[in-house]
Amino acid sequence: MKRINEYKKLFNVEKEIDLKQLKSTYRNLVKAWHPDKFQAGDEKAAEAEIKSKQIIDGYHFLVSIAPETKAANLDEYNETINTPIIDWQHKGMLLEITFADGNTYEFFGVNKALYIKLCQSDKLTRFAKRNIFNTFLYRKIKKSEVLA
Template structure:
């Protein structure tokens, strides 16, 4: 959640992410912080390089969790969450789940207590469908190696 809020603040995004507004903000920030605007020996050039990387990462991250992106990929997501879970990891408030079809998704805001319940569940996919898949902000982080 902290990462989402940092990127939203960077791009001046209020509640919902609008892709058109996000793209406009992205272009303006890239123009402002492009490393080629600064002398190579200048201290600002190093800062600009770091900022431009953060801007690019933030843009791709916010696009991946935008409602429009989720709506466009909803059929694929629904197919994936019906696939068995083969691996899961919890880091902070981020739960990473890998499915049998090869796709991996991150779910943001999943607390440790819910993660422990997931680990102790007899039927992982059923538990996750009821408590995680449609309750938390998610994004696809890895595509399957084999596309059908």
């Protein structure tokens, strides 16, 4: 959740993420902080390098959790959550779940108590469907690899 708030603050996003506004803000920030605008060796150049990476990461992150992106990928998400869970990790308030189809999703705001219940559940997918999948903010972080 901390990362979400940092990126929203960077892009001046108040509540809902509007992709059109996000894109224009992104372009303006990239223009302002592009490392090529600064002299090599200048301390501003090093700061611009770090800031530009942060802007790019933030943009891709916010696009992945935007309502429009989630709506466009809803069918794929529903198909994925019906496959078995093969791996899961919890760090802080972030739960990362890998499914049998090869897709991996992050779920934000999952507390340790709920994670422990997930681990103790004899039917992981069923428990997660009822308590995690449709409750918490999520984003896809890894796509399944298509076998040739």
